[in-house]
Amino acid sequence: MEVSRPLPRTVVVIGAGAQGRRLAYMWSSRGSPVHLVDLEERKQQEALLYIQQLRAKSTSDDSNWGEIMASTPNSLESWLKDSWLVVECVPENLALKRKIIIQLDKLAPEGTIIASNSSSYGISEILDGVNLRHKKRALSAHCYWPPETTAIEIMGHNETDPSLIALLLEQCKAHGFSPFHVKQSSIGYIYNRIWAAIKRETLLALSEGVGSPQEIDAIFKDVLKTPKGPCELMDIVGLDVVLDIENHYADSRIGIPPEPRDYVQKMIQNGHLGIKSGRGFYNYTGTLDEKHRL
Known part of the structure; x- marks a missing residue:
């Protein structure tokens, strides 16, 4: 049996x-x-x-x-x-x-x-x-x-x-x-913690007028050989989500600069949330060419 x-x-x-x-x-x-x-x-x-x-x-x-x-x-x-x-x-x-x-x-x-x-x-x-x-x-x-x-x-x-x-x-x-x-308690785990620093520095560079989203994405992709740059990726995630995450880091750590949050907050106030709203760092409401003319 x-x-x-x-x-x-x-x-x-x-x-x-x-x-x-x-x-x-x-x-x-x-x-x-x-x-x-x-x-x-x-x-x-x-x-x-x-x-x-x-x-x-x-x-x-x-x-x-x-x-x-x-x-x-x-x-x-x-x-x-x-x-x-x-x-x-x-x-x-x-x-x-x-x-x-x-x-x-x-x-x-x-x-x-x-x-x-x-x-x-x-x-x-x-x-x-x-x-x-x-x-x-x-x-x-x-x-x-x-x-x-x-x-x-x-x-x-x-x-x-x-x-x-x-x-x-x-x-x-x-x-x-x-x-x-x-192995240790870490806000953002391993990858997101490092990615948060890239996002934050990208937003800081934009707020200082160092380069445009197109220029920052282009050099990022050229050097690291990635398919998308940080601005494109933030548009995918949603700028409201990006701000929520940045606020969480700022609440939990000392020394997080306010300029990146201020910059993305202004974009959100203008209705620019990324792909889900049709417009973020790029314009997604028209053709692919229009995206890069924003």
């Missing part, structure tokens, strides 16, 4: 937005089931369709797709019972993230890792003043734009269990990520 094997433990992803659906794709790529939780049924269905499209485009030879199930938070407690990892991918709102982490700590079994995918707030900031039953299992697991960019940064806080960090690093690698361990 064949002995039945236990069901594989699942990954639960909270939030079916741009990052949540991509993480669900990655964590299901080696046969593991994934539960995708979102308040909006429309987002759930859009996410499932998007993941199917990613799978259809995949050229990986070792993909063994696991089932992805989407639902509202009503099923969350039952889904968490069989999970080894739950990742929050809710909007970048500190109060909301704290609320979600507290709820997950109450509902998830003690052995389940609770990870935040926040790009702006490290796990130490999220847990500041928060009482959890099992604080040692909370950490940050921030990724960029999978599957195209597979980097993921794992960062704990002063009470995180080191064995859980080691486990997550191992499992990330097994699921197609390129994991990096951020």
Whole structure:
């Protein structure tokens, strides 16, 4: 008589937005089931369709797709019972993230890792003043734009269990990520911290009239051989988001110059938010040639 094997433990992803659906794709790529939780049924269905499209485009030879199930938070407690990892991918709102982490700590079994995918707030900031039953299992697991960019940064806080960090690093690698361990608490992790300095210096140079967006992007791409320059990338991110991140750094550190924030604030006041508003450092409402004449 064949002995039945236990069901594989699942990954639960909270939030079916741009990052949540991509993480669900990655964590299901080696046969593991994934539960995708979102308040909006429309987002759930859009996410499932998007993941199917990613799978259809995949050229990986070792993909063994696991089932992805989407639902509202009503099923969350039952889904968490069989999970080894739950990742929050809710909007970048500190109060909301704290609320979600507290709820997950109450509902998830003690052995389940609770990870935040926040790009702006490290796990130490999220847990500041928060009482959890099992604080040692909370950490940050921030990724960029999978599957195209597979980097993921794992960062704990002063009470995180080191064995859980080691486990997550191992499992990330097994699921197609390129994991990096951020060994000290760091606003912006590794990459975003360095990228923030590039953005800030770009905005400072613009505020001083050192060069135009076109000139700064052109020399940046010529020297570093990157497809886009810092102004183009900020337009993609959204200048309102750029300002929010800069304000966060300014609130957390001494000596952040105000000129970059003042410069981007004026652009926002004029309705220039980047690609999403049709105009930022460049004009996106006309032809490609018009973009470079702004």
